[in-house]
Amino acid sequence: MFPNVLIAQLVLCNSSPALAQSGGLFAAVSNMSVDWVGYGYAALVASGGVVGYVKAGSVPSLAAGLLFGGLAGFGAYQISNDPTNIWVSFATSGALAGIMGKRFYGSRKFMPAGLVAGASLLMLGKLGVAMLQKPQES
Template identity: 55%
Template sequence: MTIDWIGFGYASMVAFGGILGYHRKGSIVSLIAGLSFGLFAGYGAYCVSRDLRDIKVSLYTAFLLTIIMGMRFKRSKKVMPAGIVAGLSLLMILRLVLLQL
């Protein structure tokens, strides 16, 4: 059993981003969304750690974050945090697809 360190790192960065958004701006929505998506991404990394072919949860989570944060980046033109999360999520999708080849 190999551990998906990249997936767990991605999940912790998403969760930490939600906590940071709450701490800096007082945004409860950022806290809830960050922790929820971080939890789903962490569970997805756990599933990938158990079976390299089981990427559904990780893929759906990264896809949703790419769409949501990509739209926020397009609207606000702010790289931090929307652009960074959208880019990392897109890289995560690419990584998960390459795992299947």
């Protein structure tokens, strides 16, 4: 029963600002949008570093995965708070697209370089679309 009430609150609150401002049952739900794609990308990068360390004992892979995963997570946090603040995510995914794209071009191995390069390019596309959209008036 509880998940149904929570989903109804989220749907109605996000679709009708008047209900959220009325001070009723829907006032407790925030209208802040969470960058789930950004957090997923950060988890992918960080877990890739951990897997590289576990499988091959590569400390540089662990350090780079945790560093770039942390930066991507911080960028997703910034986008969640202010959708126009995309620069940390943009720089992180751009750097990873370049580095891992070069590694993929040289090795032609999809794992891990091709996967991270592809995910980084998709993230850059998402951020590019976000930059081109007009800001919404509130």
